[in-house]
Ligand SMILES: Nc1ncnc2c1ncn2[C@@H]1O[C@H](COP(=O)(O)OP(=O)(O)OP(=O)(O)O)[C@@H](O)[C@H]1O
């Protein structure tokens with residue numbers, strides 16, 4: 001008899017492995033993302049300088065790349081790391097923060113996409129624009145609902161052979177042949193900066209442990225955020241108390257609670 005892998009079993013496996021994840025993320029996200037990773041049970045390392053980032057990518061279990069505070073130096077580190085991760089057979093996750101905003105970001109994301117990310121995680125506006133659609137996004141915050149990004153996510157997944165996770169009030173994850181929606185979280189989540197960036201890092205942690213199953217890895221990471229976010233939102237008075245409640249909720253989340261409370265439904269593709 002085989003036991004179906006659930007987000008709960010993936011969480012347990014991730015905690016048992018405590019994977020080392022190289023997170024190239026933005027200056028806003030670095031601290032909160034590292035704390036989110038530690039609370040969830042992963043081992044983050046924010047290593048982005050060209051001189052060492054490629055070398056580090058070969059020893060980390062996964063790489064995550066986020067263009068939130070992009071500069072030429074950051075971009076050089078991203079290039080060498082994505083190449084090194086691919087050469088070492090490690091998964092890597094791209095977070096195309098506000099890639100539609102400027103030519104520098106657009107060109108950078110086009111180049112990074114050509115390096116074939118395993119998983120792309122973005123908010124609804126980022127996913128719509130990445131597929132060539134017209135999004136309502138201006139800066140880093142989404143101006144679109146995920147429902148509008150679902151078709152774009154499927155198209156991107158098929159075109160690039162990647163898993164695509166579009167997040168918002170109801171998340172959508174697809175690999176182009178299957179898809180799910182994940183409900184939960186809290187309206188306070190977009191009121192706390194860089195939670196999406198932190199989620200991208202956590203997706204990397206799950207992918208490090210399940211390199212052959214990036215779809216399941218992305219779903220499990222998003223389900224952790226959905227359940228911990230819902231729990232934290234119940235007693236939070238506002239974004240400040242939500243922030244620390246969310247970290248606490250992530251740290252006490254266990255396999256049983258995750259499987260009992262995650263609301264994941266299959267969607268048509
Ligand atoms: N209205 C909402 N209700 C419930 N959960 C939400 C809502 N909006 C976002 N979330 C959750 O917040 C997390 C971050 O997703 P979001 O789409 O806000 O990322 P983002 O825009 O990239 O964030 P950032 O750029 O600030 O890092 C996800 O787990 C998502 O499910």
Ligand SMILES: Cc1ncsc1CCO
Nearest residue numbers: 026028068069097140194
């Ligand atoms: C606010 C902000 N600016 C650049 S990156 C970032 C974090 C949320 O994406």
Ligand SMILES: [Mg+2]
Nearest residue numbers: 097123196197
């Ligand atoms: Mg974002």
